Amino acid sequence: MPNIASNLKFLRKTKRLTQQQFADLMEIKRASVGAYEEDRAEPKYELLKKIAEFYDLSMDELANDEINEKWKRAPKSNASNLRVLSVTVDGLDRENIELVPVKASAGYMNGYADPEYVATLPKFSLPMFNQGTYRAFEIKGDSMRPLASGSIVVAEYVENWNDIKPGQTYIVVSKDEGVVYKRIAFKFKEDKGLKLVSDNKSYDPYWVEASDIMEVWKAKAFISTTLPEPSNEPSMETLTSMMAEMQKTINSVVDKG
Template identity: 65%
Template sequence: MRNISSNLRYLRRSKGLTQQQFADLMEIKRSLVGAYEEDRAEPRYDLLKKFASFYELSIDDLINEKINEKWKPADRASASNIRVLSISVDSNDKENIELVPIKASAGYLNGYADPEFISELPKFNLPMLKQGTYRAFEIKGDSMLPLQSGTIVIGEYLESWADVKQGETYVFITKSDGVVYKRAGNRFKENKGIKLISDNVIYEPYTISAEDILEIWKAKAYISTVFPEPTPEPTMESLTSMMAQMQKSITQLQQGKN
């Protein structure tokens, strides 16, 4: 796989690790490390992500760049490409969904790329979610009503901030505000950042810069102990108002045709 074998060998040695030590950190067999470094086998995608996260590189750099003492990763840095994050896997080698509770959200800002910190978070799996990298965040406050404070939002990791879509909801990991769950007011622009909008209209929208963003997770599901209120039965007053509004709309349409 291009330069992956020599890169893995160089990076491991640059950190002063033996093959066994690196294998223990990655939770794989030492023989696999040897096979990867000698180009006798290719790591699976989930392992590539784990390797890249450990060395603070993108998968593209790990595979395609020739990494040595002269290589400068800063030359290739771009705010529109999010670094690969740390993950954990279960006994079947399937990625876990790690839960970041409110009490751990402050620590997550420093430990989001630390495999040891991630390994200590609570973990679970949801069979309804397709293949991908997911993380769960407990939200606080009432800025995203009707989702209540304490709701757990499950997000899928975005490899590129260019995938942010206007009007959809995301968990943003930010340096200034920590973990926030908001609706995107625009697509990501490196020179303008992203406008964040609360579903609760009493909160004013605000914009965060690219430099303030650490990670972005696209909301895919949520878990809550608060069930939605039933839709109230229509009253005569509400039906009368509805009919009046319909009549007004019909009248406006007829006037438009004339």
């Protein structure tokens, strides 16, 4: 986060707050404020969000803009990140949900924008997803447990990347990583890319540069043939029975005494 340290210091001073006063407002230690302003540490996502809200800024502005006396909020424009997508429709002119199996992922990287290629993908429809543009992706691996490998994620196309929300899960199609299903931890402005994290903490987070990203889809549902395993935790009925047995044992010991 290239400008976060200087931005935090400048913004705090414009509010005429000491480091201790700001720390109290954010419910953190004063030493942490000093570390952030001196670029010795970076605030976590939730704290960064809280700071941005306090200063009435977006997280992108707080982390990426160089905020000083000359800084002005940039006008919002969606023109630079609108994207065109190839889709197929059924006999009633309703958009299909195309399925991208794992074995087709490599081909999808080359043909995702080609209407002829997209037309060759398996297609289906779901009644709850009849408004918008959706695609289904088969995922592999255990990086997003408890979602099992082989599950199919149904996702909605994100036309404007400004609509991406940190903390939520997406299908990200990129040149280097291919098709991945990840949680977005943080986003900079479009030219800076996305930070992707796995729900399985055995996997390290990583950044994907915006120039490498081809498509982004917001996860809406999943389909899996792997049913949940029965819980190992005792049921309420079992706990009640165990308590009754324990009470009987205690009563028996008391009676003998």
